[in-house]
Amino acid sequence: MVRRPTEGPGHKDEPDLPPNLFVIGLLHDLKEGGYSRRAWAAFWRASWIRSLQIFQLNDELRASWLRFSIVGVMGIMLAAVAVLRTYGTTEAILFFLTSLLWWGVLMFDLALHLGLMVNLESGELQSSLGWPNRLTEVRGFAAVWVVWGAHWASQGSYLPLVGVFGLAAFTDLVDGWLARRRHASTRWGRLYDPFMDGIFFSVAAISLAVIGILPQWLAALVTLRYAFPIVGGIAFQLVRRRTLKVRHTPWGRASSASIALTVFAAAAATFFQVPFTTIGPVLYVIVGITALGAFVTILLKGIEQV
Template identity: 35%
Template sequence: MPDTEPRPEPHWFNWPNGFTFLRALLVPVILWLLVQDTEGDTLRWWAFGIFVFAAWTDSIDGWVARRYTGVTRWGQLADPIADKLLIIGALASLAYIGELPWWAVSVIVVRELAVTLLRVQLVRRMGLVMPASRWGKFKTVSQVVAVGAYLWPTVPGTLRELLLNVAVGLTVWSGIDIAFRAGRLARDRPAAYRDGTP
């Protein structure tokens, strides 16, 4: 007879969530390297390498969670937040040193804050954790590529600007997409959940 009892959720303190913490902790390191890089490109290359490593951990923590430790609700919430901190922190660092326009950072920050608040409300009121969408993944990849292009010392300025504009466009579009998906989830949920009562 198959086991129909639900499996307990893994403990939140595990390797995948450790990678998530690390991703967030590397943001001030990138900022420090960019601010200190006044002569030559040595520290700039370090900033690029650390950013690539941090972005790579986003794939590693998900793979480890699905294959070995199990996915936790805490991890599903913390993982996208750590991604946002990494991207926004790197973009703000580049804007701070004058290499990237603040308007682009502002658009991305507003979108990410709105989506995060929407996710939190879905969890609190209806117990729903909305998984990442296809457009959300495209958005993340475009942002990582754009930041990487700005951190790479020899990338032409016109290419950097093009990649940044693509990232901002996908950021806005993916925000619209997730708002529509959240609306559909809320409509499909039983009415008892809409007032926060499961």
């Protein structure tokens, strides 16, 4: 029987993230071991064995991961061909290698965490990755293409940069909507959605700052906005020895939306050769206010608020 999402104040239609008893047990063992090297080794060994067991015992989920991995490699190859025709052999080789390396890192991490593909409504492990999770993963991968887009933008070619931002914006808008519409919210999605946002938008802001499109202080603020809850969340788990609930808050959503709007508008303004100095300061103020609201919410309500 499917349970409807648990609703609470400010969290309408967002299912509660139940505790992960396996991880909680590992955290307690880690604490009892005094966080020694031996305790950490046992922690990672148990995590590795558990990940391998889930990967090997769930044929359909493993096949879904494999198909997604292969499609990603094919997409990278096609993109590399386009780069070859536009920017030359050297750029294409470097583009292909860096993209393939980052995709490999993400797919390896995904394989290790297939056990998090638990539907939050049914409590059962899904038989496939699901489109919401695929889109979230694509957004994280797009970070490496933002770096390349910024590189080409510095040479006067802005279309790739705007295209990557468009792709990321699409995945950011659609993944959550699909998860809610199809009742396909997973533990992995709840944990990794803000993490992938942090990777993409931090890299995007830094890349745009490097080529002079955004101010450096804004890139630092964006990076801090996402790094603070991630680092704090890890520390929280180690100290409190329980897994995170991860609550999306209005301030957190507003902060992410303002950051997305600012970096996309900056790239688009450069592409269309429109002065960004007119609306830029207004967007910077909005980013600052919403980031402050997100920080205050975390300080008042806990590190689990994103």
